[in-house]
Amino acid sequence: MSGPLNILYVTSEVVPFMKTGGLADVSEALPRALRAQGHDVRVVLPCYGTIPEDLKGVRSGPCSARFNGDSIFAAWRTARFPDSDMPVYLIEHDLYFWRDHPYGKGNTEYPDNLERFCFFCMAVLDFVPQTGWVPDVIHCHDWHTATIPAYIKTRFVDHPLWGAMPTVFTIHNLAYQGRFASSLMPKTGLGWELFTPKYVEYYGDINLMKAGITFASKLNTVSRTYAKEIQTELAGHGLEGVLRTRADDLCGIQNGVDLAVWNPTSDRRIPANFSVADQAGKRVCKEALQTRLGLDQKDVPIFSMVSRLVWDKGISALVTSLDQLLKKDIQVVLLGSGDLSFEQALLKVAQDNPGKMSVTIGYNEDLAHLIYAGSDFYMMPSRTEPCGLSQMYSMLYGTIPVVHRTGGLADTVTDATPGNLASQTATGIVFNTWSDRAFINAVNRALRLYGDASAFEQVRRTGMRRDFSWERSAREYVQLFREAVAAP
Numbered sequence: 001m002s003g004p005l006n007i008l009y010v011t012s013e014v015v016p017f018m019k020t021g022g023l024a025d026v027s028e029a030l031p032r033a034l035r036a037q038g039h040d041v042r043v044v045l046p047c048y049g050t051i052p053e054d055l056k057g058v059r060s061g062p063c064s065a066r067f068n069g070d071s072i073f074a075a076w077r078t079a080r081f082p083d084s085d086m087p088v089y090l091i092e093h094d095l096y097f098w099r100d101h102p103y104g105k106g107n108t109e110y111p112d113n114l115e116r117f118c119f120f121c122m123a124v125l126d127f128v129p130q131t132g133w134v135p136d137v138i139h140c141h142d143w144h145t146a147t148i149p150a151y152i153k154t155r156f157v158d159h160p161l162w163g164a165m166p167t168v169f170t171i172h173n174l175a176y177q178g179r180f181a182s183s184l185m186p187k188t189g190l191g192w193e194l195f196t197p198k199y200v201e202y203y204g205d206i207n208l209m210k211a212g213i214t215f216a217s218k219l220n221t222v223s224r225t226y227a228k229e230i231q232t233e234l235a236g237h238g239l240e241g242v243l244r245t246r247a248d249d250l251c252g253i254q255n256g257v258d259l260a261v262w263n264p265t266s267d268r269r270i271p272a273n274f275s276v277a278d279q280a281g282k283r284v285c286k287e288a289l290q291t292r293l294g295l296d297q298k299d300v301p302i303f304s305m306v307s308r309l310v311w312d313k314g315i316s317a318l319v320t321s322l323d324q325l326l327k328k329d330i331q332v333v334l335l336g337s338g339d340l341s342f343e344q345a346l347l348k349v350a351q352d353n354p355g356k357m358s359v360t361i362g363y364n365e366d367l368a369h370l371i372y373a374g375s376d377f378y379m380m381p382s383r384t385e386p387c388g389l390s391q392m393y394s395m396l397y398g399t400i401p402v403v404h405r406t407g408g409l410a411d412t413v414t415d416a417t418p419g420n421l422a423s424q425t426a427t428g429i430v431f432n433t434w435s436d437r438a439f440i441n442a443v444n445r446a447l448r449l450y451g452d453a454s455a456f457e458q459v460r461r462t463g464m465r466r467d468f469s470w471e472r473s474a475r476e477y478v479q480l481f482r483e484a485v486a487a488p
């Protein structure tokens with residue numbers, strides 16, 4: 001098949017309907033990029049209670065799913081992306097999805113998450129035939145949608161539409177696997193015969209990510225390096241063995257950046273626009289950031305971070321290093337939320353360092369844009385990082401990333417070594433082995449770079465010129481879809 005493809009894109013979050021992290025950004029940008037290349041993409045997600053009314057579209061029909069003899073009924077709605085005619089379907093089931101958060105409150109996951117998302121997957125397979133539109137391939141993302149490939153290869157194997165349907169399963173973050181007690185097996189809609197280590201059993205539990213890995217026609221993750229790392233103990237989170245058995249069907253496709261949203265030359269959320277050629281606006285943004293966050297108006301380097309405050313983001317390295325870092329003539333800006341212990345530790349240091357460090361707990365898209373635009377360095381000491389978007393945003397906004405060499409960070413940031421500076425390819429500071437000490441050393445390297453105005457400018461400008469557009473990645477996805485269609 002070489003013509004345009006019909007792609008059913010099933011996800012648990014997508015901008016602007018629902019966002020908790022990078023998956024939502026990808027789920028908006030990739031469908032748009034595929035559509036721009038002539039493919040018919042339709043996106044499906046749950047109809048969460050927090051989705052603004054004007055985005056919810058219209059109720060289009062009923063749908064249902066059968067689990068263990070019981071039928072559960074819901075509705076499907078048809079909406080559109082803003083400024084686009086691309087359909088977005090929403091599965092409406094108030095008991096499951098009319099909640100303040102998609103997955104849980106604070107650090108506590110909802111106890112019925114397995115039931116909610118298995119229902120979602122089954123409802124998708126029920127309503128799509130009603131639309132009259134026939135996909136060529138289904139694209140699933142992370143454990144929330146991982147049972148779709150399993151349903152297709154088991155209970156829908158004789159279904160006239162779904163029986164031979166190719167699936168592509170994208171792993172955005174292997175750390176979150178959808179692991180549940182075996183007693184919930186009847187609520188998965190999968191037979192007990194699949195509860196074996198070959199299929200969905202994982203050390204006595206159900207592992208939904210494993211279902212996706214096992215049953216999808218093709219697999220990918222979101223950077224080349226992460227695709228290799230997850231086949232090892234380092235980042236496999238216990239699934240490295242299963243992933244190795246599917247190595248021939250697994251590849252890495254780097255996420256891109258949605259340049260309609262993340263572009264310093266046109267971003268409406270920042271007080272002044274700027275470009276490689278005209279950087280005056282960057283200074284305006286820096287001053288606006290200092291004013292907004294109550295930092296001293298001083299010409300010192302600002303180190304920032306916008307992140308979920310969780311273990312794998314390497315937040316502990318920051319917390320332990322702050323005392324030492326704040327002795328230097330720098331300012332630190334942090335926006336994020338997550339583990340209470342990290343939140344409290346960071347707030348305490350900020351309280352002790354007024355005018356020098358600012359911590360904002362919560363989620364704030366406008367402030368995030370201002371931080372990327374107004375900072376000098378962006379800290380990303382992630383222990384593992386499947387792709388990472390923030391380092392790309394920061395480079396495009398002239399903010400130099402300081403990163404651990406892992407996953408997508410290794411693939412997107414070029415270290416400011418003497419060789420890379422000489423060849424004018426450096427875009428950031430990269431440290432090799434994860435430790436508090438290595439992170440502090442990297443910040444010290446960043447400060448030395450800041451002290452060398454011409455090298456600093458060169459690194460900053462090289463990063464701003466990097467091409468992170470989705471176009472190339474979308475073409476790689478199309479290639480993967482075609483491979484799945486050829487060998488479902």
Ligand code: ADP
Pocket residue numbers: 020021022023025173306307308335336337362363364365368387388389390391
């Ligand atoms: P992950 O998906 O693992 O959280 P990524 O770097 O891939 O990490 O993507 C994170 C995205 O979420 C970025 O767009 C980042 O700017 C955004 N983000 C994270 N925390 C916040 C926050 N507290 N406020 C605003 N945006 C945030």
